[in-house]
Amino acid sequence: MRCTRLIPLLSLLLAPLLVQANPFEYQLANGLRVIVKEDRRAPTAVHMVWYRVGSIDEKNGLTGVAHLLEHMMFKGTPNVGPGEFNRRVAAAGGRDNAFTNRDYTAYFQQTPKEQLEEMMRLEADRMRHLSLDPKEFAQEIKVVMEERRMRTDDQPQALLFEQMNAVAFQAHPYRAPVIGWMNDLENMTAEDARDWYDRWYVPNNAYVVVVGDVDHDAVFRLAEAYYGPLAPRALPVRKPQEEPAQLGMxxxxxxxxxxxxxxxxxxxxxxxxxxxxxxxxxxxxxxxxxxxxxxxxxxxxxxxxxxxxxxxxxxxxxxxxxxxxxxxxxxxxxxxxxxxxxxxxxxxxxxxxxxxxxxxxxxxxxxxxxxxxxxxxxxxxxxxxxxxxxxxxxxxxxxxxxxxxxxxxxxxxxxxxxxxxxxxxxxxxxxxxxxxxxxxxxxxxxxxxxxxx
The missing domain is CATH 3.30.830.10 (Metalloenzyme, LuxS/M16 peptidase-like)
Incomplete structure (x- = not known):
């Protein structure tokens, strides 16, 4: 294994930096935080990667790009082909998915604990090596538009909530739907997704959460081995976006x-x-x-x-x-x-x-x-x-x-x-x-x- 040569050195380096309580935490040199909660009631592990970016960070004309990029994260890297990520998780006896929120985007796998290293290898790979092939994008944007039709346009209560947010919030990004306005989706390009990925999908804008039948020291060593080599980058400046006071019903x-x-x-x-x-x-x-x-x-x-x-x-x-x-x-x-x-x-x-x-x-x-x-x-x-x-x-x-x-x-x-x-x-x-x-x-x-x- 790639990480075994690091074990003696990392054991010495990590010890003084840990917060000695369950959950345990360690921060890599590239800014990625790793939070581990040991729970030995079942021989499984949950591995999650959270990115501090959601629809709140989108600009007008690009609503829905955070959610679209979530879809594209399953479309392959030079090392893992389109759809292969899901197949590997299933072959490991696990399940996986992802979700985009106003405030964050997160990815998870739940597998037998022995497969945690493979999950880290896969997530670290797509954190910085996503292919974003234009042909895959052209297909996936159609899937997202259909998702919008199914979950919003064809759902009257979802439409009501969407319109409610658009009226209640006049300046704050919460006024736009997470899935995006249809016109923005129709005009979105692979370059828009690439730009979003390059801006926000970096280790210093992410944190890893692991819960399960694991040893926190071993998890930290795996994180160093797979996430540690990824270089950080300066993040875009987030300006305050305060909603003006509402002056009447x-x-x-x-x-x-x-x-x-x-x-x-x-x-x-x-x-x-x-x-x-x-x-x-x-x-x-x-x-x-x-x-x-x-x-x-x-x-x-x-x-x-x-x-x-x-x-x-x-x-x-x-x-x-x-x-x-x-x-x-x-x-x-x-x-x-x-x-x-x-x-x-x-x-x-x-x-x-x-x-x-x-x-x-x-x-x-x-x-x-x-x-x-x-x-x-x-x-x-x-x-x-x-x-x-x-x-x-x-x-x-x-x-x-x-x-x-x-x-x-x-x-x-x-x-x-x-x-x-x-x-x-x-x-x-x-x-x-x-x-x-x-x-x-x-x-x-x-x-x-x-x-x-």
Whole structure:
């Protein structure tokens, strides 16, 4: 093996630099960070490579290029032919895939632990040696456009969310869909993908997460052997992209073939920037759970079961992101009820919390639901790797995970009421309504294979 000659020397070099706690961490000279969490409950390993680049980094005219490059990463290098990456992972008894987000792009494999070295070899190869053949690009851009048709253009609720973001955000890149606008995809070139790859796919803009039945010292040695030789490069300067303050309620109407109307209400909200001192993001997480964390939560209990004004009603909020946050309320009115009536019902429930707060029992139940969700992640190696990677992608140390849970535990009823009063108001609200149109008599014919990534 290429790495065996490095073992004696690296054992001496790595020891003083390690953070001696599980997870363990080591940074290569080229800037790549390697985070390892040992979990010996099963003889497998999850290997993930996270790049700190997503649709938030795209410019007008190039929306969707981050996601398109994710697809191209499976189209080969001089050493590994198109599609060969997936075949090798499968032959090793594993599974693999990738995903692009507003804030990051990530790639993973889960294999028997003995195959970890081969996974590192494959990922390190495509980190800097991607072929980006124009013929492969010409085929893959068609796949991505079909993916957009399937997952957005033909999905009325996806269209509503897409239009909601475009209206709610006027300056911030979150206004554009991760998959990109169709016109941008139609005009994208292989050179656009090449430029994106050359700008962002470098070791000093990435980190590796490994979770499983592994020894962290051995993983660090493998990382030195395969990722260590890759040269770093200066990254583009990321300028601040602050969204201007919203000065009043905004509304939009989306007409699309659908069975039911949908009401979508989105309030601008903060996200965690200071893990130790922030209060409101944790309170908003608790508020979301109180409204829609379980069958007995306020929305399903009062709006669906008791008042029967909605066939479904929910709330959602993500306290972590590189950009601004949103607190969502969504539902479909029951037969004979209108979107306006459902919107009024949503508002009434929010006002009840703003005026009267929440009681101890529902706060305790919501807290238990949230904490249990965090604890259950420990049952899965993949979920543990995701948790580490996602926190790091938004600038939060994975070592703060326990503190995040403690902050959730500390949320009080007064915190929840204060957050509801502070953020769930009309000046920061965008309301979208899906106006259902007749469904087509036959589904649209597909123009290509269903996308894998």
């Amino acid at each position: 905004r509304r939009l109407l989306v007409k699309a073939p659908a069975e039911l109307p949908v009401v979508l209400m989105a309030y601008k909200a903060p996200v965690i920037r200071d893990v130790a001192n922030d209060v409101d993001p944790y309170a908003l997480e608790m508020l979301s759970a109180i409204l829609d964390g379980h069958e007995g939560a306020r929305f399903p209990k009062r709006l669906v079961k008791e008042q029967r004004i909605a066939v479904n009603a929910g709330a959602g909020y993500d306290s972590t992101s590189r950009g601004p946050g949103m607190f969502f309320v969504q539902g479909s009115p029951s037969a004979g009820r209108t979107p306006a009536e459902l919107e009024a019902a949503f508002r009434a429930e929010i006002v009840r919390i703003q005026q009267h707060g929440v009681d101890a029992d529902e706060l305790a139940r919501a807290r238990a639901q949230l904490i249990a969700g965090e604890i259950y992640k420990l049952d899965s190696m993949f979920a543990q790797a995701m948790e580490i990677g996602q926190l790091e992608s938004v600038g939060i140390s994975y070592r703060d995970n326990t503190r995040l849970i403690d902050k959730l535990k500390a949320v009080t009823a007064a915190d929840v009421q204060t957050a509801a009063r502070r953020y769930l108001n009309d000046d920061a609200l965008t309301v979208g309504v899906l106006d259902p149109q007749p469904l087509p008599s036959a589904p649209r014919p597909r123009s290509g294979p269903a996308p894998r990534h």
